[in-house]
């Protein structure tokens with residue numbers, strides 16, 4: 001009997017649970033350790049923050065679904081991984097032993113790295129559903145008493161798409177409330193140029209996003225280091241190529257949402273051989289930790305080097321499709337190891353992203369995610385907004401039904417010529 005433990009039932013973890021379960025035999029055991037009993041669809045958080053979605057629209061109770069599928073579930077959360085002893089210690093003090101461990105714990109949000117940052121201080125966040133609901137209260141106040149808005153990401157962030165999305169969604173929501181004329185919006189980012197996205201741009205994301213921001217009267221500051229946030233003012237240093245300060249900005253705000261830097265969660269941080277200095281899980285091309293080869297990492301919690309040098313730290317994003325490719329590779333590789341074979345599956349790490357503006361949007365495909373690429377495509381239009389809603393509904397239905405079948409992805413991605421896995425056979429022949 002093989003025991004598999006999976007930590008974290010977020011976007012990557014829940015799909016991982018379904019795909020892994022399908023690979024296990026009747027006598028094998030899969031247990032998911034999660035913080036809390038429900039899953040919620042993170043990409044919809046920007047819509048929560050302006051009141052276009054409610055918690056119940058995007059949240060799913062996991063216990064009944066996992067019970068139906070024969071997947072063990074512990075909602076206490078993991079306190080610490082003990083990889084030398086092959087066990088995970090839970091927050092209630094008990095331990096789960098494992099033969100294989102999959103870590104899918106997403107990011108720890110490093111608000112503390114910038115004074116005054118975050119929902120417990122002076123700026124809003126959309127990273128978690130509770131943050132987005134908190135931001136909705138602040139948004140309502142903004143509509144009642146309009147004032148300047150600052151949106152963006154801080155140095156070290158590795159998730160830029162949602163920051164752009166949120167600036168455009170705010171613009172749309174404020175226009176609908178007929179308050180946009182009283183709300184100057186400034187976008188603040190450590191990226192060296194608009195549309196870099198941590199990927200050195202994809203297709204013409206620079207041109208598309210700059211043009212959309214000009215059309216919607218959103219000003220921007222790039223190469224921006226956020227120094228601190230006070231109750232109603234953001235202090236930002238715009239830096240030169242060599243990192244020296246070019247200009248200091250004091251940006252008054254009535255509402256501000258800034259994405260923080262990410263790091264690994266406390267349950268894995270500072271474990272020699274398992275994580276890098278930021279607490280991200282180090283993995284090889286088979287998603288496997290080199291020191292502890294029965295431990296795998298998927299999703300935002302894994303370590304990926306930046307695409308190139310930038311004056312301020314700008315991380316590579318880990319987007320949904322890329323995460324699903326890590327999931328499929330991990331399930332294949334654990335199944336191979338259980339049969340006594342070597343792991344061969346390699347995730348493609350392609351980035352497929354739909355960035356919604358609330359009425360239209362931009363889409364991009366980076367294949368592979370790190371340049372130079374075979375596919376480097378971006379486009380814009382109203383279809384992006386419709387596709388994002390379609391994907392949200394499809395994904396949540398799939399999760400509620402306990403299905404890992406990916407007919408939508410297969411259909412769309414076959415059409416676009418993108419696969420989740422590199423050819424296993426080609427890889428094996430190398």
Ligand SMILES: Cc1cc2nc3c(=O)[nH]c(=O)nc-3n(C[C@H](O)[C@H](O)[C@H](O)COP(=O)(O)OP(=O)(O)OC[C@H]3O[C@@H](n4cnc5c(N)ncnc54)[C@H](O)[C@@H]3O)c2cc1C
Pocket residue numbers: 007008009010011012013033034035042043044045046077078079104105106107126127159162265267298299300301318319320321323352353354
């Ligand atoms: C606001 C926002 C919007 C995004 N929109 C998109 C989008 O439109 N398209 C796209 O491709 N990507 C998007 N992303 C990027 C990415 O797809 C998401 O961040 C995605 O949720 C990452 O999946 P994950 O499984 O790695 O982490 P998460 O979904 O964050 O899941 C990690 C889970 O692990 C749990 N956990 C943490 N610590 C422990 C512990 N000690 N024990 C047990 N459980 C633990 C957490 O509670 C969490 O539920 C977005 C990201 C953000 C922040």
